[in-house]
Amino acid sequence: MNDAARKLAPLPKDQADQHYREAPNNLEAEQALLGAILVNNDAFYRVSDFLKPVHLYEPLHRKIFEVAGEIIRMGKTANPVTVKTFLKADDKVGDLTVAQYLARLAAEAVSIINAEDYGRAIYDLALRRSLITIGEDMVNIAFDAPLDMPPQSQIEDAERRLFELAETGRYDGGFQSFNDAVALAIDMAGQAFERDGHLSGISTGIHSLDGKMGGLQRSDLIILAGRPGMGKTSLATNIAYNIAASYEPEVQPDGSFKARNGGVVGFYSLEMSSEQLATRIISEQTEVSSSKIRRGDISEADFEKLVACSQMMQKVPLYIDQTGGISIAQLAARARRLKRQRGLDVLVVDYVQLMSGSKKSGENRVQEITEITTGLKALGKELNVPIIALSQLSRAVESREDKRPQLSDLRESGSIEQDADVVLFVFREEYYVKNMEPRDELDPKYEEWKMQMERVKGTADVIIAKQRHGPTGTVKLAFQSEFTRFSDLADPSFTQYEH
CATH class of the missing domain: 3.40.50.300 (P-loop containing nucleotide triphosphate hydrolases)
Known part of the structure; x- marks a missing residue:
């Protein structure tokens, strides 16, 4: 965000001296991407297949991305004027109102050509934050050594979460919009039509x-x-x-x-x-x-x-x-x-x-x-x-x-x-009929058994x-x-x- 938004109240001297690591993020890339989307809505489709609101670091940016995406999917135009109506008017970004912040994002927008690059950078940083969360959980659980979670279970749990992150780019569940579900169903029908x-x-x-x-x-x-x-x-x-x-x-x-x-x-x-x-x-x-x-x-x-x-x-x-x-x-x-x-x-x-x-x-x-x-x-x-x-x-x-x-x-x-x-x-009826074979071939039931065996063999x-x-x-x-x-x-x- 801008410098004003980043200013925080000074910490006490002993805390300020402690080493503090901020989670990986790139607010400038998020601003550049949102600006490109607000100026040209086609930029949204360059990133929408892999980038979701949850991947953005700043909560306000998440909200802007989500609202803009919904407006664009409905076939309408997303710009600073249409997006601001869905955001809280009294929120402040440093010295700016939300409306002024949206206008500045659009005014300083970069070319649509770079939209995908910015999207990828934001996505990669989100994955790194997810990895940090999984790593912190692993360390904390290993230190605590709870009785109900032996080391083998910890390994399996970490493996599961890392696998989900590698497969889908997310490490927790969550709701999926009905639109996405419908698109998947149509996709499946198309694949069935083409398959042998x-x-x-x-x-x-x-x-x-x-x-x-x-x-x-x-x-x-x-x-x-x-x-x-x-x-x-x-x-x-x-x-x-x-x-x-x-x-x-x-x-x-x-x-x-x-x-x-x-x-x-x-x-x-x-x-x-x-x-x-x-x-x-x-x-x-x-x-x-x-x-x-x-x-x-x-x-x-x-x-x-x-x-x-x-x-x-x-x-x-x-x-x-x-x-x-x-x-x-x-x-x-x-x-x-x-x-x-x-x-x-x-x-x-x-x-x-x-x-x-x-x-x-x-x-x-x-x-x-x-x-x-x-x-x-x-x-x-x-x-x-x-x-x-x-x-x-x-x-x-x-x-x-x-x-x-x-x-x-x-x-x-x-x-x-x-x-x-x-x-x-x-x-297999044959299995049961076979076991019912009369011992004597002269038994009158033998012919009946033979016919039944022929039918099920x-x-x-x-x-x-x-x-x-x-x-x-x-x-x-x-x-x-x-x-x-x-x-x-x-x-x-x-x-x-x-x-």
Whole structure:
């Protein structure tokens, strides 16, 4: 501000001698930028995509920038006369009234050409102030050493705040105007129109499933549940590999990469080792049975197939973390790191019940699962990626005549159903019919069983039990158990049906 505005009452001698550091700011750059905007409103659009009112240091400048922006967005002209009506008339800036200060800003305005440079300088200084705040908090918490925040939690909290600052240029939440939300929605529709298959989300590689869900939507928590033996890990692995294999990067203006199709996938395998997971994917891709691969019972031609497949798979952006019993905080920290280093478009967690919560909820398993699902939902929104989380179902399914899963079968917590945007159940009737085979082939029921087996053999149902932005219903898929592969049914007589 001008010299008069900067004058402060003199401090007592002992305080004045103490070293004082002012937070990084450049009031002259803020004045120059605001002046350029008031003289030529086009200057606002040069900085509005990255500069927000909160980035300006001086509160009055924030208010001027905010008011001018609102006037310009409404299609009206922002100048000293129109802006002053929205500011307090009795406020003083040194010896000047607000109206006189606005007139001086416009009178001393620089060329519009420099507007973006000034905007960048202001933005960088705001980031530095944010870094100072995060650093001060880290130091203060580390000195205090509170019992409820051990060093590991402090590291994870600092990492989260630094990640948010790096990703979005801000380190706290806040409201977003409805205008911005509408613009994002229109943007998404435009991307869906241009993308292969016209999907608003990321394609799973299984067309009948995409048809019902529109692909995997960003920031959604997708719960994929089923009883043991139903193939939930196989379906998750199939989807993860399909997405990673169809990854096509697109260079952004700032030099970063964004997925045009497919995406970079992070897979938390808490149950299986990375080798077991890789064996499943190789089996699915080469159509060589995974049990044969493990036993080494393969021909030379099969081996050549495996080698060719592995060479192709080395280029696929699928990253596996096989740490067992990982906590939600550790998972989040690693996911942020992956996004910063390699990019990230989809996360898969196999499975929720093998994760651990914080010690606070350790006594109560329901509270722990609630903390985990809430944490996954928050992480999906923070990273802006869909998260596929696998979950077990309770044994209640086995005691029923109809073995089809229902939402009430989700184990240990209603929070899984509540936090999920989509709930998918994998159900293979073949699994249950196979176990009902009569021991005697001469049994009159044997023919009936055989017919039933023929009807369900090689098929699987994916039941969409909940979907926030689409229909529920059932999708019939083909399942080849020896290759653990789900795919679209070739027979068109099998149709999807809705509830």
